Amino acid sequence: xxxxxxxxxxxxxxxxxxxxxxxxxxxxxxxxxxxxxxxxxxxxxxxxxxxxxxxxxxxxxxxxxxxxxxxxxxxxxxxxxxxxxxxxxxxxxxxxxxxxxxxxxxxxxxxx
Amino acid sequence: xxxxxxxxxxxxxxxxxxxxxxxxxxxxxxxxxxxxxxxxxxxxxxxxxxxxxxxxxxxxxxxxxxxxxxxxxxxxxxxxxxxxxxxxxxxxxxxxxxxxxxxxxxxxxxxxxxx
Numbered sequence: 525x526x527x528x529x530x531x532x533x534x535x536x537x538x539x540x541x542x543x544x545x546x547x548x549x550x551x552x553x554x555x556x557x558x559x560x561x562x563x564x565x566x567x568x569x570x571x572x573x574x575x576x577x578x579x580x581x582x583x584x585x586x587x588x589x590x591x592x593x594x595x596x597x598x599x600x601x602x603x604x605x606x607x608x609x610x611x612x613x614x615x616x617x618x619x620x621x622x623x624x625x626x627x628x629x630x631x632x633x634x635x636x
Numbered sequence: 637x638x639x640x641x642x643x644x645x646x647x648x649x650x651x652x653x654x655x656x657x658x659x660x661x662x663x664x665x666x667x668x669x670x671x672x673x674x675x676x677x678x679x680x681x682x683x684x685x686x687x688x689x690x691x692x693x694x695x696x697x698x699x700x701x702x703x704x705x706x707x708x709x710x711x712x713x714x715x716x717x718x719x720x721x722x723x724x725x726x727x728x729x730x731x732x733x734x735x736x737x738x739x740x741x742x743x744x745x746x747x748x749x750x751x
């Protein structure tokens with residue numbers, strides 16, 4: 525049972541445009557959500573997070589939106605840069621727990 | 637402040653052997669979690685240690701075990717290695733207090749290849 529799903533395995537955008545990565549979840553107990561960026565054979569790098577009491581969190585070029593009723597979150601990157609090319613994972617956690625449940629990842633390619 | 641460190645970075649073993657991986661968390665962090673990443677299963681939670689005690693456990697067989705020392709460093713052991721254990725093993729650390737939403741910070745991982 526995949527509790528966190530990223531339905532797009534890949535996304536390609538032009539430099540300077542917006543990248544939108546999507547994530548859906550099914551577990552109502554999740555109340556903390558994170559986005560990580562990952563290169564092959566390296567550990568995930570934390571990008572941005574959002575708790576369930578918010579619907580938006582912004583950090584520089586990165587904004588995460590949370591729609592609790594739809595159990596959906598998205599990561600917006602504006603403007604996209606070639607250095608943003610990587611695999612992006614969304615992850616979710618229950619407050620009472622200490623385990624992250626990850627989506628399958630989306631390969632973002634930003635073309636110059 | 638130094639990040640999460642893992643040793644070794646790469647390891648080659650044969651079936652039936654055992655392996656021990658090490659993780660040093662960010663200074664001041666007391667919780668260490670372990671994850672396995674494989675192409676087929678993605679990133680899967682193995683277990684979490686806090687104050688030398690296993691606090692949470694994923695759905696992995698008993699061949700996978702771990703421990704944590706008083707300085708918060710953690711080791712993970714896999715016994716009787718199988719080909720399917722070939723993976724990137726990641727550890728992550730947090731403060732572990734659970735008083736606030738805490739972000740897990742990951743190390744670079746140990747790439748294990750079982751032949």
